[in-house]
Amino acid sequence: MTEQRPDPAATADEDARERHEVLAGEIVDHRHRYYVLDAPTISDGEFDALLRELEALEERYPELRTPDSPTQQVGVAPSVAFAPVVHLQPMTSLDNVFSQEELFAWVDRTIDRLGERPGAGAFVCELKIDGLAVDLVYENGALVRAATRGDGKVGEDVTANVRRIEAIPQTLASRDGHPVPALLEIRGEVYLSLEQFRRINEELVEAGRAPFANPRNSAAGSLRQKDPNVTASRRLGFTAHGWGATSDEPGTRLELARQSHAYEVLADFGLPVSQYSRVVDTTEEIWAFVEEVAARRHDFVHEIDGAVVKIDERGLQDRLGFTSRAPRWAIAYKYPPEEVTTTLLDIRVNVGRTGRVTPYAVMEPVLVAGSTVAQATLHNATEVVRKGVLIGDTVVLRKAGDVIPEVLGPVVELRDGTERAFVMPTHCPECGTALAYEKDGDADIRCPNQRSCPAQLRERLFHLASRDALDIEVLGWQGADALLAAGLLTDEGDLFDLTAEDLAGTAFFTRASRAKERAAGAGARVLSANGEKLLANLEAAKTRPWAKYLVALSIRHVAKGNAPDIAAAFPTVEALRDASEEDLAAVEGVGPSIAAAIRDWFATDWRADIIRKWQAAGCVLGTYGAPVAAAEPEMAQTLAGLTVVVTGTMPGYSRDGAQEAIVARGAKAAGSVSKKTDFVVVGEGAGSKAEKARTLGRPIIAAEDFQRFLDEGPDGVTHPAE
Template identity: 40%
Template sequence: MDEKSLEKRVQQLHELLNKYNYEYYVLDNPSVPDAEYDKLLNELIEIEKQHPEWVTPTSPTQRIGAEPLPTFQKVRHQTQMMSLANAFSEEDLRDFDRRIQQAIGDNYSYMCELKIDGLAVSLRYVDGIFSQGSTRGDGTVGEDITANLRTIRSIPLKLKEPYTLEVRGEAFMPKKSFEALNKERAESGEVLFANPRNAAAGSLRQLDPRIAASRNLDVFLYGIGDVGTTGVTTHSSGLELLETLGLKVNKERRVCKSIEDVLEYIEEWTEKRSQLDYDIDGIVIKVDSYAQQEELGSTAKSPRWAIAYKFPAEEVATKLIDIELSVGRTGVVTPTAILEPVQVAGTTVQRASLHNEDLIREKDIMLGDFVIVKKAGDIIPEVVNVLVERRTGDEVAFQMPTHCPECESELVRIEGEVALRCINPTCPAQIREGLIHFVSRTAMNIEGIGEKVISQLFAAELIRDPADLYFLTKEQLLNLERMGEKSVSNLLESIVASKQNSLEKLLFGLGIRHVGAKAAKTLAEHFETMDKLKAATKEELVAIEEIGDKMADAIVTFFDSEDLQALIDKLKTAGVNMEYLGPKRNQIENVDSFFNGKTIVLTGKLEQLTRNEAKEKIELLGGKVSGSVSKKTDLVIAGEDAGSKLTKAEQLGIEIWDENRLVEELAD
C-alpha cells in the first residue's frame, strides 16, 4: 500500500473505531464483536508506529494511557462549578418548590436526573476537539486530569460538530468494574476500595494515566458550563444537544411539570436504584428553563434553581467493640463508637459518633452491644439505638473518665453544657487540634501543612504553639518523613506568605471561642489592629452589631490570659501582620467611584484580570458583584465568549462594557 493509500486507511480506521467505540460505550449497542474492534485498533497502532507523524490527539490509540505525570496542574474553570444544596425529605422538596414559585410564578417545569455517585469533572472542547479535563476542586480551580480522562472510552476525543464549550459530568466506576478491581486487589494483598466512588476518584487522581486506563471507568455528562454560544434555552434541550454531539448523557432523566411529578420520579428510583449497574445516591432536580435559572440566581455556594435529594439514610446493625475518647481544640471530650466493620450507604464504617455522655446514658449503650448505625449522605455515621434483645449478659457499662485522656487534668462540665471539657490550656490534644485549625484554608491558609504534618511536627517537639511555625527551618523539616527539598521549600514559602494575611485571618486562626470567620472580619474591620482589640472592654464589644454577650465574654477572657498575650507577642516577633488590610465600610460608602452603589455582573472569560481580582477591585470601590442579570443590574462586564447573561443584558437595555473599559475605569 502506497503512502497516500495508507494515510487514507488511517482516516478510515479513525472513523470506524470512533463509530464502534460510540456504539459500545455510549449507546450500549455494539454492531461488531470485540475481536473485530481489537483487530482494527491493532492495525492502526502498527501504522502509527511506522508513521508517528500521523498520530493526532483524537486518534483512538491515544486512550491507552500516556507516560506518568510529575504532578497535576491547576485549572481555572471558565464558569464556576457550584455545589448543590441538599434535601432529605418531602418537606424539604416542597419548601424548595415554594421558593421557586414565589420567585418566578407558577409557569415552570423541572428536569429530574439520577445523581451519579462519582467524581465531578469538567471537559473542555475547542472546535470539537477534547482539549482539557479537570476535577471540580473548590468550584473555581480544579486539577488538570486530561490524560486520565482520555482513557475513558465514553468520552469522545472529537465531537460530531465543531463546538467550543465546557461540559460538566460525573465520572464513575460501574459496579462490575469495581468488583473486578477489588477482587484483583484482594488477590495481590492490597487494601480494598470501600466503594465505587472512592475507586473512581482514586483512579482519576493517579499521576500514571495507565492506571486509570486499566480501571474501566465511565462518565455521564449532565450540563453545559456556559450555554450562551449553543443557542439552547432549556436544560433538557441542552442535554439533547450533548447527545447529538456524541456525548454520553443518562437516559433515565425526566421533565416533570410539578412537584408531585418530581416526588413520583423519586419514589420510582428509590425502588429501582439497586437494578442499575452503577451507584446513585439521590436525585438532582433543576428548573428546566435557562432564563428562569438566570432569574433565580445563586447564593455564594449553590444555585437557587437546583437541589439534590439524598436517598434516605441506610441503617444497619453491628457490634460496638469499644468507645474511644478524643479531645478537641476547645477541650471538649467526645466519645466515638468503635464498631465491627459494616457497609452503610455504600461505605465501610468502623467508627460512629456518640456525641456526648448524656446520649450514651439516654440510649443505655454498653460495650459489646449490637447497635443500629445510620448514615445519610456525607454525614458522619451515628449510633441510633441499641438492640437490647440481643444482649447476652457479657456487655459492660461504659464509664466516662473524670480526667482528660490526654493530659490527666480533671474534666469539668460547664453550667448549661452537656459536654465534659478539659480546661488545661497546655493540654497536648487541644494544642494539636488548635494548630490544625490555625493552618487551615479558612484561617491562615498555610498550604502544605495538614493534619499529618502537624502531628509529625508536634511529635518531634518542633512546634508547641502557632508562632513556632514561623521559626521552623529547612533542616528541621527535611528530617521529617516524606518531606523532600521541593515540598519543604514550598511549605516555607507558604508560611512566609501567611505573615501578610489580614488581621481577621489571624483572629479566626487563634480559635477564640464563639468567634467564627464572619465575626473575626467584623472585629478586625472595627478595631483595625490587634492592640486595639486587646484593649477593648465588654461594653465596647457588645456595642458592635453581631457581637453578643457570650462572644464578648469569650473575647475578653481570651485576651486576659497571660499565655495568649505571650503568644501574640511571639507572633509579632515572627513578623505576622497584626492589622486589618481590607477596606472599612464607611470608606467604601464614601468612596468617589463610578462603581459605588452599583450592581455589576461579570460574564465571559477575562484576559487581564481573574474573576476574583475583578470582583475584589469593584467591591473595594463600593460596587456589588452579582451572579445573575436582572432589572436591578446597572452594568455588565462582558469578556470573551460571553453568553446568555450578555444576551439578557442586551434585551433589558443594561449598559455593557468590555474588559478594556473596566481596566481603564479601575485605573482612574
C-alpha cells in the first residue's frame, strides 16, 4: 500500500472547517453517550465511519489536527457520579485498521520505524474483546483500587464494584515462583457473556425497564451501578491484556522480555488472560489468525469486534513508543460491522407451513454485513415483549455473517413518544380463522386451518419443492402462489396430477402463442418454459429417495438431518405409518416428541390422503434408496450393513449425491453421529458432526478418500479415530 502523504501547502477552506467542526462535535457527543452514559444512539460501525472521515480531513489539512481534536483524545472525561482516579501511567487506546491492505501497511511502517525486521516470534495476536477497559492497582499483591479508563489520564473509581466481580482476584499469588511486584497496575476488559446478556435483558423487560442494546453497554452499565450488589448479580467477566506501572524493588521486579511471556506470568498470579492468543512470525500468519478468528467470531463466550496484533518483544515496544492516544507497537483489526441502527417501521405476521404465526420486523432498508436488510424475524409475541421494541423505534439490527437478521433491541434514548406497542392479531391474516395455542404453555400461536389456509399450503408447496426435499426447480414461492390462485390444488396431494391443460390457465406457466403455433391449432397461450419444466420436474420427482419424501411431507421436527435415519429404519411409507411411538422413538435422533409428531401426522385423514394421491400418481414412497439401486442394479455392495455419516463437501458429489452413493452400496446414510456410527466421512466445511466423531472415537474418512471408500470399502482406505 502506498501511503498518501498530506500536502503541506493544502489549506482548509470554509466548507472543510465547518465539516470538521460538525464531525468533532458529533464524535464528542457520541463518545459521551458511549463511555459515560452507556447509552449509544449509533452503532460502532457508524461511529468508526465518522471518526475515519475526521481523520481523513486532518490528514488532508494538518492545520485542523489540534491537541483537543477527538482524533488526539482517548475516551472522554470521567463521569462526576464517581470519584476521579489518576492512573499511575496513561491508559491509551488502540489505533484501528479495517482491511488486509491497511494491516500489512501498519506492519511495514512498524518495521521501517525499527529499521529492522523482528526475529522469530515477532508478533502476538489476540482477541479484541468488546468490553469496558479498566485499570486495576495491586499493592503487595492486594487489590487497592480499580478505575475506568476515562480520558486516559483520569478515570472513575469503581473499586467497590470491581471487588464484587468474581473473575478479578482480590490478591495475587504466584504458584510458579514469579515474584509479585510490590506495585502492579493491570489493564484489561470487563465484559458480559452473551448468556448473561440475554438473562439480564429478560429481567429488565420483566421489570418494565428498557433492555440494553448490546453486551458492551450492559457490562458498562453493570460496572457503574451505585449498589455493588447489583454489579455482583450481573456475573461480569474479565480478561487482562496489559499492564502499566510496576515497582523495581529488589526481589519483586518483573522481568518480562516478551508480551506473550507476560501473559503466562499474569496467569500465574491468578489473573484471567485470553486463552486464544498466538505468537507468529509473518504477515501471512497474522492474516491467518485474523481470518480464523473471524470464522469463529460467534463461538466465544463474549462479544469480540476484531483482532489485536502486538509486537511481542518488550524492548522493541519501548523503542516504538506511543502517539498521543495509542501505542505504535499495537494495532486493532476491526471486522466489518454486524450491527447497525435503523427505524422499525412496522411489525407484521407471517403464517408458516405448520400454521405457526410469526411476527416479523419491517424496517427502513439498511446495509449490514454486506447485504441490504429490510425485514427480520421476531419469533413470537413473547419475544417482542422480551426485546422491548415498539413500532417506530430506532432499533439495533444484527446480521452475523450469513445468519438470519435479528433485532437486538431499541435505542430508548431516541424515543419521542410517537412509538406504539405491537398487538398480536386474533385471526389468521390469510384465511380469517381464529388463532389459538395448540396446547397450554406453548410460546407460538397457530392457525388451526392447516389443510386449506392459503398461507400454510403455499409454504408447504415451497418447502416440498426445495433441494432438501423433492427438488422441483420451478416451484418457488411465485409458482406455488400461481397454482393456488388458479384453484388447481386443494392440498399438496393434487400436485402430481397436474397436466398441461391445468397449467394453461395460469399466466406464470404460459406464454402468448406464436403465429405458427396458432396455425397448428394452439390457443392464444401455450406452456412456457417454466410450465414444461414443472411437468418434467414433477415426473422426475416421483422417484426421489424415500428420505426426500419424508422431508417433503412437512411433518413437524422431521428434516434432512433425521429423515435418512427414519427412512432407513422404516423403508416404506406403510412401515412408517404402522410404526408405534415406541418403535419410532427407538430410532437414533428421534425421541418421543418427534415420534408423537409422526403418529399425529398419519392420524389426520386429509394428510393420509396426500400419501394415497401421490402413490396413485406414480410416486415411489419406499423402499429406502430404491431409485438409486434401480438405476445401478449391479452396484457392488462395498459398504453393506454399515452406518455412515457424511459431513462437509465431497469432491465430485453434491450433499444428496454423496448420501445416495452410500446407500447404493448397501450402507445406511445416517444424519447424526452416535456410538453406533461405523464411519464418518469429513469434508471441507464440516461442522459439529466431525467434532462429535472425534469425541466418540469413531473412524474418520477424509474427503479425498471418499471415492476409494465407495469403490473398495473400509479396507481400501485408512480411517483413524482422530
